[in-house]
Amino acid sequence: MTNADSVSILVPSGMLGAGFPEETVTRGIALGADVIAVDGGSTDSGPYYLGASKPKTTAAAVARDLRILLRAAAGAGIPLIVGSCGTSGTDDGVDWVAGIVSDLLAEEGLSMKVARIYSEQRAADLKEPLEAGRIHPLPPLGDLDVATLEECTHIVAMMGHEPIAEALAAGAQVVLAGRATDTANAAAYALLRGMPAGPSWHAAKIVECGGQCTTNPRAGGVFATVDRTGFTIEPLDENAACTPISVAAHMLYETANPFEMREPDGTLDVRDAVYTALDERRVRVEGSRFHHAEQHTIKLEGARISGYETMSFSAIRDPLILKDIEGWASLMDVVFTQRVEQTLGLTRDDYDYDLRLYGYNAVLGDLDPATEPPREVGVMLLVRAADQDLATAVAKVANPLMLHLPAQDMDYLPSLAFPGSPAEVERGAAYEFVLNHAVDSLTPTAMFRTEMEEKHDA
Numbered sequence: 037m038t039n040a041d042s043v044s045i046l047v048p049s050g051m052l053g054a055g056f057p058e059e060t061v062t063r064g065i066a067l068g069a070d071v072i073a074v075d076g077g078s079t080d081s082g083p084y085y086l087g088a089s090k091p092k093t094t095a096a097a098v099a100r101d102l103r104i105l106l107r108a109a110a111g112a113g114i115p116l117i118v119g120s121c122g123t124s125g126t127d128d129g130v131d132w133v134a135g136i137v138s139d140l141l142a143e144e145g146l147s148m149k150v151a152r153i154y155s156e157q158r159a160a161d162l163k164e165p166l167e168a169g170r171i172h173p174l175p176p177l178g179d180l181d182v183a184t185l186e187e188c189t190h191i192v193a194m195m196g197h198e199p200i201a202e203a204l205a206a207g208a209q210v211v212l213a214g215r216a217t218d219t220a221n222a223a224a225y226a227l228l229r230g231m232p233a234g235p236s237w238h239a240a241k242i243v244e245c246g247g248q249c250t251t252n253p254r255a256g257g258v259f260a261t262v263d264r265t266g267f268t269i270e271p272l273d274e275n276a277a278c279t280p281i282s283v284a285a286h287m288l289y290e291t292a293n294p295f296e297m298r299e300p301d302g303t304l305d306v307r308d309a310v311y312t313a314l315d316e317r318r319v320r321v322e323g324s325r326f327h328h329a330e331q332h333t334i335k336l337e338g339a340r341i342s343g344y345e346t347m348s349f350s351a352i353r354d355p356l357i358l359k360d361i362e363g364w365a366s367l368m369d370v371v372f373t374q375r376v377e378q379t380l381g382l383t384r385d386d387y388d389y390d391l392r393l394y395g396y397n398a399v400l401g402d403l404d405p406a407t408e409p410p411r412e413v414g415v416m417l418l419v420r421a422a423d424q425d426l427a428t429a430v431a432k433v434a435n436p437l438m439l440h441l442p443a444q445d446m447d448y449l450p451s452l453a454f455p456g457s458p459a460e461v462e463r464g465a466a467y468e469f470v471l472n473h474a475v476d477s478l479t480p481t482a483m484f485r486t487e488m489e490e491k492h493d494a
Contacts, residue, residue, distance in 0.1 A: 039230030050245035053093030060272035077120025086124035087339035087467030125215025151203035155214030188338035196300035198480035200224035233326035266322035280311035338471030
């Protein structure tokens with residue numbers, strides 16, 4: 037594959053399954069897209085999706101987006117790249133998306149060569165690099181031990197662009213990647229075609245969340261063209277705009293340092309980047325650099341079961357309770373823990389629970405600046421225990437308190453409100469992230485497995 041003078045990347049949305057207007061993809065193809073890239077996953081919604089290896093998106097939404105993208109890619113003769121398939125990038129997630137793609141290709145009569153890149157890791161295979169000192173903690177976690185590896189239900193390695201570029205070079209027209217950095221799927225084709233690393237990675241960072249770098253984040257995707265000295269970006273919706281501020285601001289998103297971003301292969305440095313408005317809708321960016329690292333590293337993500345949860349929710353409008361909602365919550369803590377011990381013989385060592393006051397301080401906690409009594413409060417009780425039956429039993433002890441507990445100075449039983457019946461909702465297994473570590477990789481692709489399918493018959 038020869039080098040190009042420029043590479044244009046069409047990113048339809050921030051996540052596969054989130055939806056986008058079909059006409060924006062049509063416009064991106066008309067602008068001369070060389071590749072379509074979209075992220076298929078995230079850790080934003082917590083550890084459940086990795087721990088359980090389940091997608092957060094519904095199959096119908098993913099299929100709707102993929103149908104449009106497969107048609108567009110096939111029609112234009114350009115590749116389609118999906119990163120972090122199935123939300124967490126597990127092998128199940130890759131196969132789930134691949135199954136949807138296979139069905140769509142058959143339905144649409146399209147013939148495209150599909151590559152699956154698997155990123156899931158076995159705990160047994162990670163023991164050797166761990167014992168060799170090649171696995172290092174990332175904040176806020178500490179040193180890793182074998183027991184933690186073995187407790188993980190699923191472990192994924194976060195690939196850079198190299199496995200994706202390798203699949204493209206081998207002729208893949210659709211690349212379905214396991215866990216990948218948010219930027220890798222957007223940068224891979226540009227780097228494969230010889231574009232400089234600085235502009236390629238910077239453009240990939242800006243487009244990773246689709247329209248979030250525009251004046252109208254709901255409008256859909258973006259179109260970026262990377263060349264030898266920088267990149268140009270514009271929204272795919274003609275009623276939206278990219279401005280120097282909206283583009284530059286995206287370096288503040290999900291980064292510890294607004295001037296640097298670490299990738300497996302090195303570090304993007306945008307300290308000297310200059311953002312220039314070409315017109316009312318387009319921005320030109322130059323001056324981005326990339327510092328290649330001496331040691332290529334791969335981030336590990338892993339989750340394990342932390343218990344089983346049961347949730348209950350009640351609503352309070354009684355003004356006598358709401359005038360001192362913190363006092364009521366403190367009383368609830370005392371009475372609830374006493375009754376659990378009296379009825380079930382359990383102490384706080386046997387279970388855990390969280391009581392959150394929505395409408396008061398559930399989001400900000402002690403940082404909430406509000407000082408006036410709230411008008412109404414939703415009380416969420418979340419109980420966690422070693423098994424589901426125990427969690428539900430503890431939550432049921434709270435049922436009469438969530439419905440009738442009076443404040444200290446009340447001489448009557450109030451009636452609070454459950455939104456549904458039964459009041460207790462079993463949430464099943466709860467998970468926690470326990471791996472946030474980097475592996476000194478032997479090669480950029482050694483930890484990943486690629487399977488190339490032949491073209492589907494049209």
